[in-house]
Amino acid sequence: MNGKNVLGMILSNSYDECVPELTAMRTMGSVPFAGRYRLIDFALSNMVNSGVAKVGVLTDHNYHSLMDHVGSGRPWDLARKRDGLYLLPPFSVARGSGEWRMETLKNALAFAVDAGEEYILFTDSNIVCNIDYREIFDFHTAKNADITVACVRGVRPELPGIASYKADADGRITDAQIGAADGDTLCGVNVFLMRRSLFVQIMAEADSRNYESVEKDLILPGVSRYRAYAYEIKQYCRVISSLRSYFAVSMELFNSGYRAELFRTDRPVFTKLRDDAPTLYQPGCRVANSLIADGCVIEGTVENSIVFRGARIARNAVVRNSIIMQGGYVADGASVNCAILDKNVTVRPNRDLSGAENYPFFI
Amino acid sequence: MARKQECIAMLLAGGQGSRLGILTKKIAKPAVPYGGKYRIIDFPLSNCVNSGIYTVGVLTQYQPLALNDYIGSGQPWDLDRADGGVHILSPYQAIAGMQWYKGTANAIYQNINFIDRYDPDYVAVLSGDHIYKMDYSKMLAAHKERGADCTIAMMEVPWDEASRFGLMFTDDEGRITAFEEKPKNPKTNQASMGVYIFTWKKLRQYLIDDEANPDSSNDFGKDVIPAMHNAGEKLYAYRFDGYWKDVGTIGSLWDANLELLNPGANIDLNDRSWRIYSRNDARPPHYISPDADIQSAIISAGCYVAGEVDYSVLFSNVTVEPGAKVQYSVIMPGAVIKSGAVVQYSMLAENTVVESGAVVGEEPPSGTEEASKWGITTIGEGLTVGKNAVIGADLMIDHDIEEGEVL
Numbered sequence: 001m002n003g004k005n006v007l008g009m010i011l012s013n014s015y016d017e018c019v020p021e022l023t024a025m026r027t028m029g030s031v032p033f034a035g036r037y038r039l040i041d042f043a044l045s046n047m048v049n050s051g052v053a054k055v056g057v058l059t060d061h062n063y064h065s066l067m068d069h070v071g072s073g074r075p076w077d078l079a080r081k082r083d084g085l086y087l088l089p090p091f092s093v094a095r096g097s098g099e100w101r102m103e104t105l106k107n108a109l110a111f112a113v114d115a116g117e118e119y120i121l122f123t124d125s126n127i128v129c130n131i132d133y134r135e136i137f138d139f140h141t142a143k144n145a146d147i148t149v150a151c152v153r154g155v156r157p158e159l160p161g162i163a164s165y166k167a168d169a170d171g172r173i174t175d176a177q178i179g180a181a182d183g184d185t186l187c188g189v190n191v192f193l194m195r196r197s198l199f200v201q202i203m204a205e206a207d208s209r210n211y212e213s214v215e216k217d218l219i220l221p222g223v224s225r226y227r228a229y230a231y232e233i234k235q236y237c238r239v240i241s242s243l244r245s246y247f248a249v250s251m252e253l254f255n256s257g258y259r260a261e262l263f264r265t266d267r268p269v270f271t272k273l274r275d276d277a278p279t280l281y282q283p284g285c286r287v288a289n290s291l292i293a294d295g296c297v298i299e300g301t302v303e304n305s306i307v308f309r310g311a312r313i314a315r316n317a318v319v320r321n322s323i324i325m326q327g328g329y330v331a332d333g334a335s336v337n338c339a340i341l342d343k344n345v346t347v348r349p350n351r352d353l354s355g356a357e358n359y360p361f362f363i
Numbered sequence: 364m365a366r367k368q369e370c371i372a373m374l375l376a377g378g379q380g381s382r383l384g385i386l387t388k389k390i391a392k393p394a395v396p397y398g399g400k401y402r403i404i405d406f407p408l409s410n411c412v413n414s415g416i417y418t419v420g421v422l423t424q425y426q427p428l429a430l431n432d433y434i435g436s437g438q439p440w441d442l443d444r445a446d447g448g449v450h451i452l453s454p455y456q457a458i459a460g461m462q463w464y465k466g467t468a469n470a471i472y473q474n475i476n477f478i479d480r481y482d483p484d485y486v487a488v489l490s491g492d493h494i495y496k497m498d499y500s501k502m503l504a505a506h507k508e509r510g511a512d513c514t515i516a517m518m519e520v521p522w523d524e525a526s527r528f529g530l531m532f533t534d535d536e537g538r539i540t541a542f543e544e545k546p547k548n549p550k551t552n553q554a555s556m557g558v559y560i561f562t563w564k565k566l567r568q569y570l571i572d573d574e575a576n577p578d579s580s581n582d583f584g585k586d587v588i589p590a591m592h593n594a595g596e597k598l599y600a601y602r603f604d605g606y607w608k609d610v611g612t613i614g615s616l617w618d619a620n621l622e623l624l625n626p627g628a629n630i631d632l633n634d635r636s637w638r639i640y641s642r643n644d645a646r647p648p649h650y651i652s653p654d655a656d657i658q659s660a661i662i663s664a665g666c667y668v669a670g671e672v673d674y675s676v677l678f679s680n681v682t683v684e685p686g687a688k689v690q691y692s693v694i695m696p697g698a699v700i701k702s703g704a705v706v707q708y709s710m711l712a713e714n715t716v717v718e719s720g721a722v723v724g725e726e727p728p729s730g731t732e733e734a735s736k737w738g739i740t741t742i743g744e745g746l747t748v749g750k751n752a753v754i755g756a757d758l759m760i761d762h763d764i765e766e767g768e769v770l
Contacts, residue, residue: 035648259650268645275640277632278399278663279649280624287657293648294664295633
């Protein structure tokens with residue numbers, strides 16, 4: 001794959017409604033994750049690490065924090081004269097009556113028509129993985145596919161309208177289902193690769209026939225109409241589908257093997273820099289099984305937790321099984337257990353917050 | 364054509380820092396790592412942008428590769444600018460021949476053309492190897508207010524250290540009346556910090572005169588400043604009372620790093636209003652395992668800590684395996700300390716490996732009589748200390764140490 005030949009497209013509002021707590025003021029792509037990242041960092045970094053030189057970020061609503069985060073694209077080396085990053089906000093006047101994904105893709109059409117790349121690669125932003133899209137591309141060309149869909153094998157994520165596929169031994173998709181298929185199945189993660197000309201053709205047709213749903217009107221009929229292939233992602237790959245799964249995937253990061261797959265030194269995950277000092281641990285702190293970002297001051301106890309940049313855990317404070325986002329402050333004597341603290345939340349002295357493992361307390 | 368600037372900065376970054384031995388074998392002193400994620404030059408560079416000085420010439424000479432690479436386009440400091448920005452100024456060839464920078468004043472002299480392009484009213488001459496946070500714009504305001512020709516930043520140092528510095532005497536208005544260069548018996552403790560602001564027109568002439576003088580060593584402290592003083596130019600001191608550190612030796616570098624763990628240390632690196640910028644790898648947050656025991660420590664991104672860490676600074680991507688112990692030490696990026704190894708009162712340079720069971724460094728003796736023999740042990744970049752090797756106090760290691768070797 002020659003990265004210059006592939007146009008990258010990231011949908012930043014993927015399934016916002018499934019994590020309403022975290023997306024009240026932001027897009028799925030700007031949901032903070034793993035102590036210092038936003039979810040879109042994985043898609044953006046995968047793009048640039050695969051050599052993609054031009055990336056469009058499609059937005060629909062709530063994209064203030066997203067724009068602040070990606071800025072000119074500098075941290076991903078996408079601030080360029082030629083190619084680089086394009087933020088693509090919606091055209092409000094042209095907005096049709098279709099579902100969110102259909103409307104977003106229609107918004108992408110004008111940009112895609114003008115692009116010179118031969119291929120187009122779409123990804124959602126609720127996917128946590130470090131994959132090389134070049135492998136998908138090589139698969140796509142080897143199979144002489146019209147469309148390649150990246151999939152993970154496992155239990156279908158609880159996402160509305162997400163497709164699961166059946167494929168033959170060669171990987172050719174023989175059937176697609178929406179919303180059914182429980183148990184072990186090949187689930188699409190909404191990463192699609194096709195020729196740009198095919199995408200333009202499909203969307204022109206969707207527009208003229210007034211299709212409203214990508215899943216029902218494009219994916220289901222598409223599997224019999226085109227040579228569609230399923231590429232199975234074998235590496236660590238997780239889909240965020242709810243606050244519960246956000247919490248569970250976060251807690252999985254304590255597994256060194258998963259971390260090694262996600263934060264590879266040969267394919268780094270880039271993010272916006274904050275220029276914090278390193279974290280300071282004060283005498284009397286107790287820290288175990290935790291991920292701690294830069295800029296924190298830890299004086300109390302932290303166990304099985306993720307602490308984002310610039311957070312402070314005061315003396316006699318106890319944080320267990322929790323996620324403390326950027327700028328959080330847990331004051332003297334406070335205790336936090338199974339909780340997710342959004343940005344800049346302060347827990348006052350001696351307060352006690354507690355949720356359950358499968359039902360984290362969110363504030 | 365460059366636009367006129369009121370004030371530009373010239374950063375002297377060519378120093379070898381020879382007393383840092385193995386740590387500056389391949390890099391200039393301003394590129395020496397400090398504080399868990401910084402290099403010393405981050406301080407003057409960040410001070411410049413925080414003070415509103417956006418044109419900075421960095422004068423390099425000794426082992427400039429790492430430094431040039433680190434500064435790059437200047438983007439981490441917001442110094443990649445269409446107008447001004449950071450410029451690396453190395454010695455160059457001219458019709459008259461090729462000349463190394465003979466001294467600090469000669470380095471600026473050789474770059475008069477660079478400075479003239481910006482037609483500045485003032486030029487700040489800064490040392491690239493000190494750790495401090497200082498607002499040069501306040502110093503410039505004082506310089507302008509007094510109509511000075513040269514303003515020298517000054518701070519009071521402990522009396523027992525005063526003989527290591529260039530000292531100055533001032534009158535009630537702060538005007539400098541006399542100098543003393545590293546005297547044996549200091550009569551003042553007002554020391555120069557190596558931070559100067561000059562009125563460019565004046566300095567330009569003194570640099571030309573100094574260059575024409577065959578007896579001059581072409582140094583600011585020894586030649587140019589005294590010449591200006593003797594000619595009756597207006598030299599003022601600008602009093603600074605914050606944190607300032609010259610990390611010229613292994614001991615003082617170690618000390619300055621560990622000082623950050625002292626809650627009373629007067630340097631807040633998390634001050635959002637005076638950020639210290641640096642260039643960093645994209646690494647995830649550090650992981651502290653269930654077996655780890657951390658007391659006082661500074662730990663950076665990408666570290667993996669499963670052992671014991673007490674009163675130490677870990678730079679990025681350091682690994683401390685289970686059962687390993689690190690105390691009173693500075694561990695630079697990418698070092699690995701394997702299980703059962705002990706690193707104490709030491710500094711490990713980048714990417715060193717301490718194999719399991721090895722012991723590096725020694726605790727200081729409890730009695731005072733032998734303390735003179737004691738010191739910090741330093742391991743050079745990329746070296747390996749073999750299994751169960753023992754390295755004593757006050758050593759500087761520049762080669763791999765074999766398994767079981769005792770030094």
